[in-house]
Amino acid sequence: MIVNIALLADIHGNYEALKAVIEDAKKNNVTEYWLLGDILMPGPGSENIFTLLDQLPVTVKIRGNWDDCLLAALDGKLSLNSTDEIYLLRLAQYLENKLPPQRIKAIREMPLNVQKTINGLKITISHHLPTKNWGRELMATNSTKAFDDLFLTNDVDIAVFGHIHQQLLRYSSHHQLVINPGSIGQPYYPRKELRNDLRAQYAILTIDEQGYSDILFRKVRYNKEQELLSAATEHLPFLELYQELLNTGVNKDKDRPYLQKIIDDYHYKEEVAKWLSGRHSQLKEKNG
Numbered sequence: 001m002i003v004n005i006a007l008l009a010d011i012h013g014n015y016e017a018l019k020a021v022i023e024d025a026k027k028n029n030v031t032e033y034w035l036l037g038d039i040l041m042p043g044p045g046s047e048n049i050f051t052l053l054d055q056l057p058v059t060v061k062i063r064g065n066w067d068d069c070l071l072a073a074l075d076g077k078l079s080l081n082s083t084d085e086i087y088l089l090r091l092a093q094y095l096e097n098k099l100p101p102q103r104i105k106a107i108r109e110m111p112l113n114v115q116k117t118i119n120g121l122k123i124t125i126s127h128h129l130p131t132k133n134w135g136r137e138l139m140a141t142n143s144t145k146a147f148d149d150l151f152l153t154n155d156v157d158i159a160v161f162g163h164i165h166q167q168l169l170r171y172s173s174h175h176q177l178v179i180n181p182g183s184i185g186q187p188y189y190p191r192k193e194l195r196n197d198l199r200a201q202y203a204i205l206t207i208d209e210q211g212y213s214d215i216l217f218r219k220v221r222y223n224k225e226q227e228l229l230s231a232a233t234e235h236l237p238f239l240e241l242y243q244e245l246l247n248t249g250v251n252k253d254k255d256r257p258y259l260q261k262i263i264d265d266y267h268y269k270e271e272v273a274k275w276l277s278g279r280h281s282q283l284k285e286k287n288g
């Protein structure tokens with residue numbers, strides 16, 4: 001039996017990019033889909049993304065670090081003491097009004113790691129490391145030893161992960177295969193000269209009767225103008241940040257002075273404080 005698996009990672013709320021990738025995957029005879037985490041934020045996509053995914057045979061769903069950030073914001077675990085957390089809180093506030101409770105519940109239930117065996121090959125699937133979905137341990141130029149930590153045991157043959165937003169094929173110290181399909185919503189190129197290509201990225205892993213057959217790295221054009229129009233029409237918070245990200249490939253979400261200016265200009269801190277106060281009152285009422 002031949003299995004063609006579409007590896008989908010780091011959508012980050014980019015509905016138009018996901019839609020184009022799915023259309024491409026169907027043309028390439030994909031038989032199942034693995035979702036490697038970071039489904040939402042900072043793009044405007046919300047329920048429309050889940051509706052697209054509901055139509056597919058998604059057999060693996062992994063929880064990413066941005067998925068955890070959304071949950072932390074909704075659970076009251078973030079504060080107003082930093083620009084980073086105000087940024088996440090405002091995006092979570094935006095999404096809370098667009099997502100039904102069952103979607104949040106489904107995100108909570110996604111594991112950090114899944115192990116699969118297909119035609120005799122043992123595969124480990126995670127967003128980053130098997131027990132940790134955030135960090136920089138697996139950046140593309142890191143040492144081979146760093147990638148050994150993807151494998152909890154030596155009998156695992158292939159590791160699939162997301163998080164770094166770069167397409168990658170390499171091996172562990174024990175010659176185990178390591179695959180990253182890149183990012184659907186936010187392709188990342190540290191080298192400036194490569195940033196002209198910001199097409200959506202994913203990969204197709206093929207396993208046949210003899211084992212690992214092929215890995216096809218795909219780049220797909222999508223309607224960026226429609227994505228940005230949707231972001232503006234739906235009043236996406238930190239719209240300037242998202243526009244710059246899609247147009248230049250540069251993410252300024254760690255540029256604190258820039259974030260602070262946007263927060264001040266749009267009074268996001270006050271808006272989020274009011275939202276948090278309302279949620280706290282609702283929770284208090286609910287618990288009696």
